[in-house]
Amino acid sequence: MSAFVYRRVGDRSAAEEVTAEVFRIAWEHALGGGDSSAGRLFVTARNLLSNHYRAMARLRELHGRIGEELDRMPAAVQDSTVLDTLDRLPAPHRDVLLLSYWDGLSAAEAGEVLQCSAPAVWVRLHRARKAFREIYTSPEESA
Incomplete structure (x- = not known):
């Protein structure tokens, strides 16, 4: 599972976080009597990766906006x-x-x-x- 996530994220630390979250969700789901098959793990990973991509895009946008604001700092x-x-x-x-x-x-x-x-x-x-x-x-x- 970690390799699956790492190939899509490219960052070891982020891959470990997402993988840990996948297994946490699977554990909670299994405790509730739900399906914990490998297919379910990959679907969960894909959904968490989508969330990760959106979060990273928002972070890049925020950094861009901050950079623009800093460029407009008063000089006159x-x-x-x-x-x-x-x-x-x-x-x-x-x-x-x-x-x-x-x-x-x-x-x-x-x-x-x-x-x-x-x-x-x-x-x-x-x-x-x-x-x-x-x-x-x-x-x-x-x-």
Whole structure:
């Protein structure tokens, strides 16, 4: 079974993990009185391999997105000013702006995170933009 999985994964560690999971599932299935034939093991392995491939694809996508974000880190003074302005905003305003613009969430998705409705997110976003604009355009206060 391990060789079957290894030929498809190409990584010894991942193959061992998937194989262990195959036998764990087979053991649980056998304890319940189910079929634990070799064919069943290969079907289980194939299903777990599909899950593994999807997880690896999501991980590659996440790494790509992180790399893109790092490439867009602020280098200009204007970018630094934007980040400073965000830091000076109250947390609720900063949160809704970051969820909407940085994370790219829709109003409904941001509402789930903020535990409010989509229309409430739009209101919060309007107020946060206004607060951002006021801080960004006003001269920095002396401490």
